[in-house]
Amino acid sequence: MSLFKERQYLRVHVDREPDDSLWMKCKSCGELVFKRRVRENSNVCPSCGEYFFQTSQERLESILDPGSYEPLGDRLSTDDPLSFVDSRPYHERVAEAQAKTGLDDAILVGRGAIEGRPVVIGVMDFRFIGGSMGSVVGEQICRAMESAIADRRGFILVSSSGGARIQEGLLSLLQMAKTVVVRRRLAVAGLPFVSVMTYPTSGGVQASIASLGDIVIAERGAMIGFAGRRVIEQTIAEELPAHFQTESFALEHGQIDRIVRREDLRSELALALGFFVGAR
Amino acid sequence: MSLFKERQYLRVHVDREPDDSLWMKCKSCGELVFKRRVRENSNVCPSCGEYFFQTSQERLESILDPGSYEPLGDRLSTDDPLSFVDSRPYHERVAEAQAKTGLDDAILVGRGAIEGRPVVIGVMDFRFIGGSMGSVVGEQICRAMESAIADRRGFILVSSSGGARIQEGLLSLLQMAKTVVVRRRLAVAGLPFVSVMTYPTSGGVQASIASLGDIVIAERGAMIGFAGRRVIEQTIAEELPAHFQTESFALEHGQIDRIVRREDLRSELALALGFFVGAR
């Protein structure tokens, strides 16, 4: 009962290096496409409809009304609380991710408007250590919701995360609890929360804030699930269903409200938010 | 994962005619057993453990402290609101059931005590038109809960019902709603409701008040389900699982808290009620 034909996950090209050429070659259809055209088209190939990876900046651009974005308050960064070192030091990974993405951590939060409706929005960025949620991501999500409460705006979270930030240990697990206690305040304040799940929404993020939207929308091509495919395959030692943990799997199993095409996300969000204007 | 070996439903001999002999023959083991002994043993065969049908009067006797039962207020009877006639008039069926059982309708409600703990209790009686819930049963259940609220007692309902009383039409369906709105008041008052499901707890009774216990206990040998076996077999045209709608099926599928032997029901209820004494 999938809405779309079954498939493995859409390719996500997260390591797109910045370069100065005006054209790019679509890896799906092979067409040479004009880069600005791609970006204006929500990073969807104008020729074949393939989704290219969208950075958090690009995502904001494609959702919010032009010029409406205004980042929230302080820039936060991890202080490497465990002085964690695995095959390399955590602080090096962070510095590299910061340099590569121009972000402080795996999320951008700010105020903006969608078709004129004021919102507070958070967009996670998979390029930054797999979009993982550590202290900074957790804190920024909370501050975003608090800002929504203060300004009486709806809150939108676009998730793209592999789960908790392992390098911050138990602190990162507890961000699940932290985001949820604040999410509860948002609910008590009577403000709507629309959760948008994209590729991928998994682990501790899926098992906390992302699943608690008043409305939960999945972008076409999303991956949605708690445990990783490999962990499950090791545990049960069997093939996984073809569309396992895709957005159509999630819809079929009652986990999400709707699937939207990326091109329609902006109007979808405007429509959804419209119901809550002036709600109790 | 059944607790007991799988079986079809225990035999229920509802048409036991009153007779004056002191002995009866157990249909399961064939032993001649002393009737008074059987009754004192909660209508369980002292020889083989087979459960015999328990009337509502016998059920009260086996659960409540001796001499503690005090029936609640008015005796109510149906007024045949639809002047319903099928293969025979409803009022005739009712009169016959009243004569056969000595009951006004398919339930007894009253105050009593279980190991010293004061309760309000309702016991349905399958002999009375299949224990079906019409206006009288619904009203008596509501009055029982209201009495529990007034006296700050716990409420126990022992169900034995095929569902709604068809002969009262929509009125009987709406008894589901009626019992639930009052059950909500009991919850708001902070008083416990222990639902005991026996053979059978089905249809509109299972789909309303009986499923809403703070604690739901099934007696061994119970049948628990919404739709009748025959209806389901006609719809899906396949064999039903052997233990379908038995109490072990219900336990396995998370529908009930516990299974108890009839002999243990009294102490089980005392234990359960004990937790709520002086609760908020």
Add this chain to the structure above:
Amino acid sequence: MTEERTLDFLEAKIEELRQLNASGGIDLSKEIERLEEKLSALRQDLYSNLTDWERVRIARHPKRPYALDYIASVFSDFYELRGDRIIGDDRALLTGLARLEGRPVALLVQQKGRTTEENKERFFGMTRPQGYRKARRTMELAERFGFPVISLIDTSGAYPGVESEELNIGGAIAENLQTMAGLRVPTVAVVIGEGGSGGALAIGLADRVLMLENAIYSVITPEGAAAILWKDKEKAREAATALQMTAPTLLERGLIDGVVAEPLGGAHKNPATTSAALKEALVRHLHELEAMPLDRLLAARYARYRGVGRYVTRAPDQP
């Protein structure tokens, strides 16, 4: 209702004559007018005194408008909310947000299928536990945001199957009743076709309960009652009458709050006027309910359901 087909045939013939007339060869205006008067009288005759069984057949008529038809005509901006967050997404009970005259409402609607394909997907309009749990989730959303809840009921009953029992369909219905009993927003339920037993009531414990004129609402299907009580499936007609399941009778009995008029012959004869009547009724009832303070609303809901039932008190010494 073979007479219905005769009338449809006559109507078609009149239309043919009208076209012939319009083409200009001969003047048939008088004759057409007379035929139309005759047709109208016959219709009135046929439909104004429907038997209970005829209403059952209209309520189940394959051309009868279904929930999605009313969603398209009565509401705007339907925004479907899917999934129970536990098991799946039932397609026989749909939920979502929509606007009624611009005002946001939450919808719980039972949807039958028209094609074989669609009926398979929608389990012939019979709701499964997934559907009831989704409905409960949407009710809670509505409560959080103060949206009134409107139910459109149209099912022969909850889906009877092994999976339904495994997933505790009775418990799911019971929990819906409990939730609706306490919902802190106005609720209106309308039986638009078949109101089948607990499967209907599970979204029907509302502040106002309306029925379309030819809808039915019953504790059991006529066929089920015939099989159980008459031990004869052929007695469905008698059962339909005995069970008193039609809108006019239930209104008279005080068990529902209003009947929404249908055109002669049933809603499918003129879906547009039916939609208009339904919309008018919904707006009016919601308006009344929204004028009530919340505590009075809840007290009235309680009183309504607490009071339902008919019985007599027996003398203490009666045998």
Add this chain to the structure above:
Amino acid sequence: MTEERTLDFLEAKIEELRQLNASGGIDLSKEIERLEEKLSALRQDLYSNLTDWERVRIARHPKRPYALDYIASVFSDFYELRGDRIIGDDRALLTGLARLEGRPVALLVQQKGRTTEENKERFFGMTRPQGYRKARRTMELAERFGFPVISLIDTSGAYPGVESEELNIGGAIAENLQTMAGLRVPTVAVVIGEGGSGGALAIGLADRVLMLENAIYSVITPEGAAAILWKDKEKAREAATALQMTAPTLLERGLIDGVVAEPLGGAHKNPATTSAALKEALVRHLHELEAMPLDRLLAARYARYRGVGRYVTRAPDQP
């Protein structure tokens, strides 16, 4: 811990000497006394400076007391409540009512199996959605009646499997967190063995979080971290240290509220003293929580979780 076996061997020998002594042939009292002193010193030496990895091994020790052991020793009248009312009854997460020093409490406990049979039934102590939803149901029961909620956490993690994903295990965990965030009764969680990630936190968002001295609590298993970060499963030992998952460290970090002392060598060396220490801690913390007015309790819970996290503020112009 091969040294552990050496010590156990020595202990056995001393016992043999003691029996020989008791039989009356020769007097070995002095020698036995000296051996015992030696044993005690060796034990102290071995166990007082456990490495993180040694603690991991104790936390997972097959003889370590499990939840049902504490239920038998710390609580009375355990009255199990089963089933999620939707799908099934998870045997890896048990819930029920019980008494703690006579006072009713609600229990949510994760239970591992000891035998192969039992491990199959309990999915090796890994909780499935059915278990989390049952826990939530019992929490709500506790709230209705004002029972404090006590969680005993002991799982390597939520059960990873196709069925778990189909039944929305992530959503179930999230909803538990939301429920615990607002629960209007005092809540205490104790990690008694393994506190495995979201599978543990799902019953762990409590007013007080305690750990047994040799329990571990982590965002991921050492083995999982080794595989993902070191790309080398053999690095679990290093990962265990780097992740800072032991009770003393987490207490120092302010992430938990107390450590319940275990006997030298671990709880299994003397379950009775461990139970006594656990009981004392539970009673003390509950006593403190119950002294707080509800609004202050909820405000403190909020502040506790809102405040968790470590970060620095970057200058606006930092690259």
